[in-house]
Amino acid sequence: MLAFLSRIHYILNPSPQTRTPTYDTLPGKQLNFGCLGAAKIAPGALIKPSKTHLEVVLYAVAARDAKRAEEFAKKHGFLRSFGGLQGYQDMLDDPAVDVVYNPLPNGLHFEWTMKALAAGKHVLLEKPATNTAAEAAAIYALAKRKNLVVMEAFHYRFHPAIQRVKAILESGELGAVKKVKAALTAPEGTAPEGDIRWSYDLGGGSTMDPGCYTVNVLRYLAGCEPTSVLTAKAIPYSDRPEHKHVDRMFWATLAMENESIGEIHANLDEKKLWGIIPRMPKLSAVVECENGTVEIFNFLIPHFYHSITVHPRGKAARVEKAYSFGGAAKGEVWWTTYRYQLEAFVDQVQGRTPQTWINGEDTVANMKWVEAIYAKDGFGSRPASKYQPRAEGEDTMYRPSRTSGTPMSSPQTSLTLIQPIKDPVPSAGAGDSQYSWYYASNAGGMKIPFSRHHGKPMHQADLAYLKYASVNFVHAAFNEAFGRYEPGLNAYIDDVEFNPTTNDYNFMNALVPFGKLFKGKRLGDCHDKQFFEWCSQLVFLRKKAAFNEAFGRYEPGLNAYIDDVEFNPTTNDYNFMNALIPFGKLFKGKRLGDCHDKQFFEWCSQLVFLRKKYSLFGRALDHRLGNQHQHLVWLEVGARIRRSKYKAELVDEPLSQADWDRIKELDKAAYNDGQWGSSDSEEATTTKGDPVASDSEGESLSSDLDGFIVSDSAPIVMDTDEEVVARATVTPQRRISLASAKTRKGKSIRSFVVPQDESDGSYKEDSQLEDSESDDQQVRERQTRSSVRKKNAHQCYSCTDNPVDFDDVSLAQIQQSRCASCEKKATGLKPVRTSVKKGGSRVAPRKKVGTLPDSSDSDDEMESNDTPKTPVKVKGAKKRVGRVPSTKLARRVHPYNESPSKGRCGRHVITIDADMLQELKATATIVATPCKHGTKGKGKAKADNAVSVLLTFPL
Numbered sequence: 006m007l008a009f010l011s012r013i014h015y016i017l018n019p020s021p022q023t024r025t026p027t028y029d030t031l032p033g034k035q036l037n038f039g040c041l042g043a044a045k046i047a048p049g050a051l052i053k054p055s056k057t058h059l060e061v062v063l064y065a066v067a068a069r070d071a072k073r074a075e076e077f078a079k080k081h082g083f084l085r086s087f088g089g090l091q092g093y094q095d096m097l098d099d100p101a102v103d104v105v106y107n108p109l110p111n112g113l114h115f116e117w118t119m120k121a122l123a124a125g126k127h128v129l130l131e132k133p134a135t136n137t138a139a140e141a142a143a144i145y146a147l148a149k150r151k152n153l154v155v156m157e158a159f160h161y162r163f164h165p166a167i168q169r170v171k172a173i174l175e176s177g178e179l180g181a182v183k184k185v186k187a188a189l190t191a192p193e194g195t196a197p198e199g200d201i202r203w204s205y206d207l208g209g210g211s212t213m214d215p216g217c218y219t220v221n222v223l224r225y226l227a228g229c230e231p232t233s234v235l236t237a238k239a240i241p242y243s244d245r246p247e248h249k250h251v252d253r254m255f256w257a258t259l260a261m262e263n264e265s266i267g268e269i270h271a272n273l274d275e276k277k278l279w280g281i282i283p284r285m286p287k288l289s290a291v292v293e294c295e296n297g298t299v300e301i302f303n304f305l306i307p308h309f310y311h312s313i314t315v316h317p318r319g320k321a322a323r324v325e326k327a328y329s330f331g332g333a334a335k336g337e338v339w340w341t342t343y344r345y346q347l348e349a350f351v352d353q354v355q356g357r358t359p360q361t362w363i364n365g366e367d368t369v370a371n372m373k374w375v376e377a378i379y380a381k382d383g384f385g386s387r388p389a390s391k392y393q394p395r396a397e398g399e400d401t402m403y404r405p406s407r408t409s410g411t412p413m414s415s416p417q418t419s420l421t422l423i424q425p426i427k428d429p430v431p432s433a434g435a436g437d438s439q440y441s442w443y444y445a446s447n448a449g450g451m452k453i454p455f456s457r458h459h460g461k462p463m464h465q466a467d468l469a470y471l472k473y474a475s476v477n478f479v480h481a482a483f484n485e486a487f488g489r490y491e492p493g494l495n496a497y498i499d500d501v502e503f504n505p506t507t508n509d510y511n512f513m514n515a516l517v518p519f520g521k522l523f524k525g526k527r528l529g530d531c532h533d534k535q536f537f538e539w540c541s542q543l544v545f546l547r548k549k550a551a552f553n554e555a556f557g558r559y560e561p562g563l564n565a566y567i568d569d570v571e572f573n574p575t576t577n578d579y580n581f582m583n584a585l586i587p588f589g590k591l592f593k594g595k596r597l598g599d600c601h602d603k604q605f606f607e608w609c610s611q612l613v614f615l616r617k618k619y620s621l622f623g624r625a626l627d628h629r630l631g632n633q634h635q636h637l638v639w640l641e642v643g644a645r646i647r648r649s650k651y652k653a654e655l656v657d658e659p660l661s662q663a664d665w666d667r668i669k670e671l672d673k674a675a676y677n678d679g680q681w682g683s684s685d686s687e688e689a690t691t692t693k694g695d696p697v698a699s700d701s702e703g704e705s706l707s708s709d710l711d712g713f714i715v716s717d718s719a720p721i722v723m724d725t726d727e728e729v730v731a732r733a734t735v736t737p738q739r740r741i742s743l744a745s746a747k748t749r750k751g752k753s754i755r756s757f758v759v760p761q762d763e764s765d766g767s768y769k770e771d772s773q774l775e776d777s778e779s780d781d782q783q784v785r786e787r788q789t790r791s792s793v794r795k796k797n798a799h800q801c802y803s804c805t806d807n808p809v810d811f812d813d814v815s816l817a818q819i820q821q822s823r824c825a826s827c828e829k830k831a832t833g834l835k836p837v838r839t840s841v842k843k844g845g846s847r848v849a850p851r852k853k854v855g856t857l858p859d860s861s862d863s864d865d866e867m868e869s870n871d872t873p874k875t876p877v878k879v880k881g882a883k884k885r886v887g888r889v890p891s892t893k894l895a896r897r898v899h900p901y902n903e904s905p906s907k908g909r910c911g912r913h914v915i916t917i918d919a920d921m922l923q924e925l926k927a928t929a930t931i932v933a934t935p936c937k938h939g940t941k942g943k944g945k946a947k948a949d950n951a952v953s954v955l956l957t958f959p960l
């Protein structure tokens with residue numbers, strides 16, 4: 006019962022938090038979906054499933070009525086709406102749309118799918134694909150020519166339940182198939198009078214609607230095609246002439262290639278028994294085989310509930326359920342058929358292999374047998390579409406004005422377009438510090454090292470010349486710089502000019518026509534979303550049609566941008582941009598959103614061992630890289646090409662030293678030649694004279710607690726000078742909200758310290774890394790450790806004056822070691838030796854005071870120091886454990902649990918949702934640093950009073 010309720014809850018409330026992390030596949034680019042029609046099925050089939058799909062953007066909806074389109078967009082979170090007579094076509098003409106979902110009435114499927122394909126869009130097409138098999142074949146022929154993906158949305162085929170039935174049949178357990186019976190019925194009134202399903206012209210009828218599923222499931226479970234329709238009978242919806250060919254229900258028997266028989270039935274309007282008692286809908290498929298039967302109840306929407314009854318002849322029947330594929334396969338028990346379908350569809354578009362696919366042959370065959378049934382029962386095929394596809398080749402040339410028709414649109418000429426800017430030189434927007442790198446000389450700032458433009462920064466030369474030079478002059482540094490510069494420039498140019506490929510104008514150049522703040526400025530230079538929202542709602546301002554249109558174009562990009570930097574209350578999603586970069590010297594500890602070095606991210610996103618080690622960060626990275634609107638904030642080009650700066654990241658990098666020496670030489674040569682333009686970027690300053698960026702380790706950054714996504718292995722340390730009550734709530738997707746952390750006095754804890762070094766020896770034993778860490782890496786790691794040791798050899802991390810002795814201890818221990826005097830001040834204890842032998846390494850003693858649930862990990866060398874001092878209550882825990890068995894986890898936590906802070910000591914009370922943890926098989930380790938009683942007062946040492954919570958999850 007609980008499982009049922011939980012499933013229903015997730016089905017009804019999908020949210021980004023319930024997204025399944027895909028650790029092992031790099032998400033591709035995000036796909037903008039455009040929905041044709043504000044259809045009833047759209048929320049279930051596309052909108053809700055999209056909430057948990059990282060790569061799907063609800064970009065636009067088009068409806069015949071503009072207001073309805075707008076309302077639908079607003080309600081469901083589409084970024085744009087198109088309305089009016091031209092609305093559908095306008096949406097197809099929008100170059101931003103990648104995929105079209107077509108849930109129009111059946112009779113319009115052909116026309117709009119053909120038009121969508123002609124416009125270069127992939128199509129997820131509702132069932133039944135078309136009115137006739139010939140139309141379906143034409144669709145697939147065009148899709149093939151245009152290399153586009155089309156799929157008929159027989160969603161049930163993607164669910165594990167029907168696939169389990171298929172697997173049972175294929176296993177041979179029940180022998181050869183003899184008969185397949187399938188029925189689908191809907192209670193009276195489900196499709197009321199006037200519904201599209203009762204219109205002959207729109208492709209209505211029970212054989213077309215529920216019936217097409219019965220044909221499909223028959224063919225699927227029989228494992229072969231029919232050979233003929235043996236019998237077919239249909240009853241019209243009413244006696245009225247317009248319903249003469251519209252069937253309310255039908256029965257048919259078909260002979261199958263494997264000599265089995267198919268019996269199918271559908272009723273789209275099943276009357277009540279005696280006019281008063283509603284009948285249970287029929288939703289089953291039964292397969293009778295030589296040696297038994299298998300029946301699936303509710304093959305259509307099994308995600309709510311289903312049962313698979315297998316009855317081998319002469320044996321007891323067994324009942325199975327299949328809500329997910331299990332193992333490493335993608336999916337969750339609460340994924341709907343539509344969610345599974347969306348996953349497969351997107352996989353196919355992105356070039357990955359989908360779990361299941363429905364190809365064109367399958368679709369055409371299904372339509373063929375629907376038509377054959379109609380032929381046999383005398384109702385006849387649905388009318389073929391009147392739409393005449395354009396001649397071959399015409400589709401690629403056809404570029405209708407994107408502004409024609411709808412009331413929201415305006416003629417092109419009325420737009421206030423400023424002259425295209427050829428180069429990204431400083432402009433009005435340069436004052437915005439957030440964007441200074443966008444405009445500053447570091448964009449295209451490299452000085453051209455040859456010929457007529459010698460000494461000029463790239464951005465002063467025209468693009469054509471640069472292109473010419475890059476082909477004709479062999480100059481490695483220039484070519485590399487240009488390679489970096491050009492994509493950004495192209496994106497920029499696309500934004501400011503007419504783009505002949507997409508036939509699209511750049512609305513970012515529309516000038517804001519009113520107001521004090523931004524009047525006369527380019528839309529693209531104003532980054533104040535609130536302002537735009539405000540003015541977009543004022544009717545009299547909206548009459549300024551040109552601006553209005555421009556704003557409509559601008560907003561989605563802006564939304565994407567805003568969504569990226571803030572918590573988004575609509576999607577209830579936190580911002581991946583806040584993920585802190587967990588490694589390296591360049592950006593470690595910085596917010597992802599604060600780093601504009603795309604090449605760095607591309608570089609590290611491709612390193613498998615980094616992805617394994619920092620899987621959640623990997624996701625954040627993909628999100629950042631995959632966001633197609635990102636060019637608004639991404640345009641960092643030019644002088645940042647010094648790849649050798651990544652050398653610092655290469656502790657684990659498998660490139661050979663020779664490769665890096667070569668890169669460094671190239672880089673140095675370019676630098677010495679004075680090819681680098683002056684740059685006001687921080688990197689440029691710090692790297693002057695030394696192409697390798699300086700070490701920025703050791704700084705600790707604090708950030709708002711809210712929205713931080715705990716990485717699989719990153720501990721969080723909260724500093725407080727009071728007692729702490731922290732409530733760690735864990736969602737199934739491994740998100741933890743520590744926002745409720747409060748001090749005993751009720752003060753919220755507003756900051757936390759993220760430990761600075763995870764890439765050191767303290768993670769050495771992480772089993773996830775073992776397979777990816779080669780001997781080479783270990784050698785490199787040893788070298789790094791030794792160099793860090795040298796660097797830190799004279800520093801106590803607390804007073805930073807006195808020397809600390811240490812021997813071969815982990816990097817983290819070295820960095821956290823205190824000198825004897827600080828150690829004593831802080832803990833009242835003499836420094837304790839680790840088990841490491843020579844030299845008397847000194848590390849602070851750890852106090853581990855609680856774990857949930859019990860860890861069974863084996864001991865390690867830290868065991869000897871584990872004496873709990875601070876009492877900890879674990880509320881809500883199944884058991885209270887006073888002492889943590891020595892574990893890897895504890896060992897990991899240790900180096901970070903000693904953030905010195907002022908204040909009195911106190912009990913640390915940590916409340917953890919124990920049931921949730923147990924369900925997730927997560928382990929929480931609570932570590933408190935010792936508090937020394939009586940240390941308050943003048944001249945006395947301050948007590949350390951910190952607590953850390955570490956949650957780890959099995960991968």
Ligand SMILES: NC(=O)C1=CN([C@@H]2O[C@H](COP(=O)(O)OP(=O)(O)OC[C@H]3O[C@@H](n4cnc5c(N)ncnc54)[C@H](OP(=O)(O)O)[C@@H]3O)[C@@H](O)[C@H]2O)C=CC1
Pocket residue numbers: 041042043044045046047050067068069070073108109110111113131132133158160201207214
């Ligand atoms: N996969 C599944 O489980 C299901 C699939 N379907 C399929 O989805 C499609 C749509 O079904 P459903 O959502 O119930 O349909 P709706 O009754 O909601 O109609 C769909 C859309 O068709 C548009 N439309 C365009 N022209 C016409 C017209 N002449 N008359 C009426 N509507 C028109 C309307 O768009 P606008 O907003 O522009 O006015 C409407 O929003 C069908 O092909 C159906 O078979 C349906 C239900 C379940």
Ligand SMILES: O=C1OC[C@@H](O)[C@H](O)[C@H]1O
Pocket residue numbers: 191195214215
């Ligand atoms: O696709 C569908 O599935 C369920 C049916 O009730 C509905 O009419 C149909 O369009």
